[in-house]
Amino acid sequence: MTECKRCGGETREGIAFVTMNLPAIGSTGGGIFSMHGMNIPGVENLGEETTRTANLKWREKTGKEKGWIIKTEEEKTFNIKGRRCLECGFIDFYVAE
Numbered sequence: 001m002t003e004c005k006r007c008g009g010e011t012r013e014g015i016a017f018v019t020m021n022l023p024a025i026g027s028t029g030g031g032i033f034s035m036h037g038m039n040i041p042g043v044e045n046l047g048e049e050t051t052r053t054a055n056l057k058w059r060e061k062t063g064k065e066k067g068w069i070i071k072t073e074e075e076k077t078f079n080i081k082g083r084r085c086l087e088c089g090f091i092d093f094y095v096a097e
């Protein structure tokens with residue numbers, strides 16, 4: 001078990017990500033709520049917005065050059081993980097290769 005650096009409490013592992021609310025593509029409106037004549041304004045679009053998640057990444061230049069015709073700086077990309085303290089909420093982030 002990894003202890004919290006701040007209070008020494010128990011921590012739990014998780015991953016960092018972002019969410020985006022995107023309106024559904026090609027929505028005709030109405031949907032199931034327009035059946036049976038139940039067309040409630042403002043309600044018919046419920047659930048048609050989709051929530052997409054994307055993992056947070058970390059990118060860094062390694063300082064090395066790759067390629068022998070066109071030199072480009074080598075980059076490394078990692079997923080960001082973290083441990084959240086169950087006691088105080090402190091999050092300790094790190095990358096996972």
Ligand SMILES: [Zn+2]
Pocket residue numbers: 004005006007008009085086087088089090
């Ligand atoms: Zn803590």
